Amino acid sequence: MTCRLLEYPMLNRCGNVYAFSTTRTGGVSTGSYASMNCTPYTGDDPQCVRRNQEILLDSLPQRPQELVIPYQTHGTEVLSINEAYLSATPDERHQMLQGIDALVTNRPGVCLCISTADCIPILLYDKKHRSTAAIHAGWRGTAELISLRTVERMHALYGTETRDVTACIGPGISLDAYEVGEEVFQQIYDAFQKAGVSADSISLLADHCPATGKYHIDLPRANHLLLQYCGIPHSQIEDCGICTYTRYEEYFSARRLGIRSGRILSGILIKHP
Numbered sequence: 543m544t545c546r547l548l549e550y551p552m553l554n555r556c557g558n559v560y561a562f563s564t565t566r567t568g569g570v571s572t573g574s575y576a577s578m579n580c581t582p583y584t585g586d587d588p589q590c591v592r593r594n595q596e597i598l599l600d601s602l603p604q605r606p607q608e609l610v611i612p613y614q615t616h617g618t619e620v621l622s623i624n625e626a627y628l629s630a631t632p633d634e635r636h637q638m639l640q641g642i643d644a645l646v647t648n649r650p651g652v653c654l655c656i657s658t659a660d661c662i663p664i665l666l667y668d669k670k671h672r673s674t675a676a677i678h679a680g681w682r683g684t685a686e687l688i689s690l691r692t693v694e695r696m697h698a699l700y701g702t703e704t705r706d707v708t709a710c711i712g713p714g715i716s717l718d719a720y721e722v723g724e725e726v727f728q729q730i731y732d733a734f735q736k737a738g739v740s741a742d743s744i745s746l747l748a749d750h751c752p753a754t755g756k757y758h759i760d761l762p763r764a765n766h767l768l769l770q771y772c773g774i775p776h777s778q779i780e781d782c783g784i785c786t787y788t789r790y791e792e793y794f795s796a797r798r799l800g801i802r803s804g805r806i807l808s809g810i811l812i813k814h815p
Contacts, residue, residue, distance in 0.1 A: 609809065656678045
């Protein structure tokens with residue numbers, strides 16, 4: 543039994559890496575978790591989650607030794623999946639994954655994963671140093687520049703230079719669908735201004751809607767701009783262009799289905815030779 547996956551051609555052409563996002567198709571979960579929910583901390587039946595994870599593992603071109611799925615909190619903590627993690631007990635690993643919103647590694651056979659249902663999943667690969675990252679970027683993570691923090695961590699650990707990085711932006715809520723209050727927009731605006739992202743770029747992030755008096759934030763574009771600001775060339779950034787809110791029958795959307803619903807799992811795996 544296999545599931546239907548969204549693949550990322552730009553990353554997967556690199557040869558020794560495989561990147562994907564799950565869809566809602568091919569699993570065993572029911573209700574608002576139907577059917578391919580692989581995330582264990584959203585209230586789904588644990589047996590269904592484990593079965594879905596097995597289906598996912600069987601669907602990958604190479605079976606990883608582990609799906610590393612952090613317990614995200616919309617923060618900016620970045621965890622390195624290294625020997626300390628891999629040699630820890632299951633309970634110790636569980637504790638290490640609490641409050642983590644980005645993962646990095648240079649270990650083959652480990653699949654870094656991020657869970658989303660409207661927030662933006664970002665997958666990175668440094669082809670020179672063969673290191674990867676998986677990032678969860680909601681509006682809070684975007685305002686706190688989590689993409690920039692993760693790239694800096696890769697540089698510190700592996701010597702990553704942004705000219706060698708390929709980035710993919712996965713399914714998330716679009717500009718038209720993502721209505722927020724002024725305070726949310728202001729936090730992102732202020733953070734980008736402080737970081738030195740140009741005012742012209744900031745003006746592209748939101749569209750004030752006269753009919754509702756609300757702002758609409760473009761989270762995919764915001765993170766695209768951040769990745770470029772980090773130094774990743776525009777030609778090396780792939781955006782799948784999928785809105786989870788409008789395509790909720792194919793991809794999980796918390797705004798459509800509620801918080802107690804399934805999650806898209808986006809992952810990146812360095813394959814063994």
